Amino acid sequence: MENLYYGIITIFICIPGYYYAYRQYSRSNIMVALLLIMLCGLLLRIYTATDFYLHAWDERYHALVAKNLINDPLKPMLYNNPVLPFDYRNWTANHIWIHKQPIPLWTMALSMSLFGVNEIALRLPSVILTTLGIGITFYIGRYFFNSRVGIIAAFLFSIHGLIIELTAGRVATDHTDVFFLFFVQLSVLLAIRYFQSKRAVFNILCGISTGLAILSKWLPALIVLPVWLLLALDTQSFSRKKIILNFFILLVVIALISMPWQWYIFNEFPKEALWESSFNLKHITEALENHGKPFYYHFDKIRILYGEFIYLALIWFFWKTIRQLKNFRRLILLTWIIIPLIFFSIAKTKMQAYTLFAAPAFFILAALFWDFLFIYRNRFRYKMLISIILILAIAFPIIYSIERTKPFTIRERNPQWTKELRTLNEQIKEKKNIVVFNSEHPIETMFYTDCAAYSTTPDSSALCSLHEKGYEIYIRNDLKTERINNHHQKSDLLITGPHTQYVRWRGKE
Secondary structure (H helix, E strand, O other): OHHHHHHHHHHHHHHHHHHHHHHHHHOOOHHHHHHHHHHHHHHHHHHHHOOOOOOOOOHHHHHHHHHHHOOOOOOOEOOOOOOOOOOOOOOOOOOEOOOOOOHHHHHHHHHHHHHOOOHHHHHHHHHHHHHHHHHHHHHHHHHHOOHHHHHHHHHHHHHOHHHHHHHOOOOOOHHHHHHHHHHHHHHHHHHHHHHHHOOHHHHHHHHHHHHHHHHHHOHHHHHHHHHHHHHHHHHOOOOHHHHHHHHHHHHHHHHHHHHHHHHHHHHHOHHHHHHHHHHHHHHHHOOHHHOEOOOOHHHHHHHHHHOOOHHHHHHHHHHHHHHOOOOHHHHHHHHHHHHHHHHHHHOOEOOOOOOHHHHHHHHHHHHHHHHHHHHOHHHOOOHHHHHHHHHHHHHHHHHHHHHHHOOOOOOOOOOHHHHHHHHHHHHHOOOOOEEEEOOOOHHHHHHHOOOEEOOOOOOHHHHHHHHHOOOEEEEEEEOOOOEOOOOOOOOOEEEEEOOEEEEEEOOOO
8 A cells, every 4th residue: 555655645746846847937947847847757766666676577687787796897697606507598597697788787786886785776877867868858859949849858758657667677678778768868969069069078978978878788879870960961060071070080989988898798708798699689580588579569669658649740740851851950850760660670579668769759759749739729720629639649648657657556566575585685694605496586586685596496416516515505485385395304494474484405314
């Protein structure tokens, strides 16, 4: 019930907060309105991120690797002490873990080193980045069009259900896609600032940010390059020679930031790096891990992500852009949207967040379409229909946000199994070389404790071998489901919950 109370409180704070932001904008207090939208967006993220357990896909793996990076930042590991044989190609149970690029993992490790190894510290960087993303979306929208488009786009970003879910780690790809989204949109903003100010430092910062985007989720970050080139054409104040020179500088900076890590892992962990490189390419040619979807998947998904009226907005915007191809700002927005949609539609492996780095462009497009209908609403023959569209174009994203954040749903946010693992940690925290077998949550067990954990139990000879090497072995019994393992003597119990016990294995009877 506590989740329901906190959800209701959050919504009842955000409703007047967003309304007051609207009032401030109508009085031309644009920065105050933006700040209120960011604060309400922050509150939604804090509420959703306060699940006191690790989510199954993919947060638990990112969390454990980040925890292990605290002590060894240049050696990403899942099992930091794999006491049993493992397949280096199995990213869910291997030792060296380079399945994802390092920036999100390093940042989460830094956060946990400062604030403790816990779920909130893990998610704090994503909460901060997606809150800052609200403001970045405003500035990009205002630059391309006007303040009203920027403020509506910022509002849509702030309530976006999938972004909030990813920030909280509730859905697959979680923090990796959050970082990728942030650095892509930051790169676009820095490119805009460069062409506004003509100061080289912003071009260098744009290259750094793009490099960090690559180090968050690899080469789709290069969407920044066509955006940069179109911005250069839009300014019309750079000679062709200067555009080529500064574009080359941008490429050099991107390479200097992103390539050293690739060189490092291929030298330090060659077999793992080669496998992961080939695995990444397979996303294009094969439907991996049951993520095969039809070609039109992403085009279908955008109605859920951005509201059904996004199709109408896209058709209208495409028509406007084609009619005025020299309007480079419209062309930039269309490029930011269409290239990811087409590329990931061609790729065989498809997941809902793969095109999320185009979300700011979608928000700006939706805001621009709304602004167009609002300005010219009295010129349409069916004024009532336009009014309904204007209302629903805002209402649908709000509804989808509520469906994803679930503020009015009773759900367990501090489940019993996490309490048991924390209790286990208290009981064994002074001990070394602990191995837990028959674990229901082995990855989470290694996050909440400093032991190695496995979901199965090896045979007696393997247990004896580990015992002789000095490992202290505990085997989990699930008393509720009668998941009992009999490879042990029934003595030296660790009771951590009403339905769970851990029994120390002392060798053959």
